[in-house]
Amino acid sequence: MRKELEYHKVNKTKLKQVKDLIEQIAHKKDNIKEALCKLHEITGKEYKESDFYEYWGFMDLEDFAKLISVQEPPLVRDLTREELCWRSKRLTASMTRCAQSHKEICRFAAAGGAILTANFIDREYNRNY
Structure with missing residues (x-):
């Protein structure tokens, strides 16, 4: 299959930092706006503070950090x-x-x-x- 159809891997070197930022935002520690900006720098994705409220109700920190860390897949318009x-x-x-x-x-x-x-x-x- 074409390379662009492969699932993107999580950048494990940044996973720890993403987990720390998630915890900071979810538990309203320190400067949340700064944490959201750092998270955007790492992932390229935009989030609101409310996106992190009670995430543990549907998945654990490790899985949530991986979900956030994975790169968005490209749009492939000519799928067979x-x-x-x-x-x-x-x-x-x-x-x-x-x-x-x-x-x-x-x-x-x-x-x-x-x-x-x-x-x-x-x-x-x-x-x-």
């Missing part, structure tokens, strides 16, 4: 049906390998992702052919 199916299968496979405590959520997310992808493929290809 095969590439979209390949990406969907990889997403579904990765979601079903979740930790035991998250199995139910991961299965639900994988099923939802597969359904959305299938609907997208059907809609786009039926429109064009």
Whole structure:
């Protein structure tokens, strides 16, 4: 598959710094605006203070930091049906390998992702052919 379709890796050298900034923002320590600016410098993404309220209710700090740290994927306008199916299968496979405590959520997310992808493929290809 094309390089731009590969999932971007987390920059592990900056992960510790991102985790510290998340904690600072979430627990309203020190200068939050400065922490948000630093986070933007590291990730290139814009966040509001409220994005960090009670993040631990849906994931742990490590996973949240990885989610924030991963680079946004590029927009690929000329996906083929095969590439979209390949990406969907990889997403579904990765979601079903979740930790035991998250199995139910991961299965639900994988099923939802597969359904959305299938609907997208059907809609786009039926429109064009």
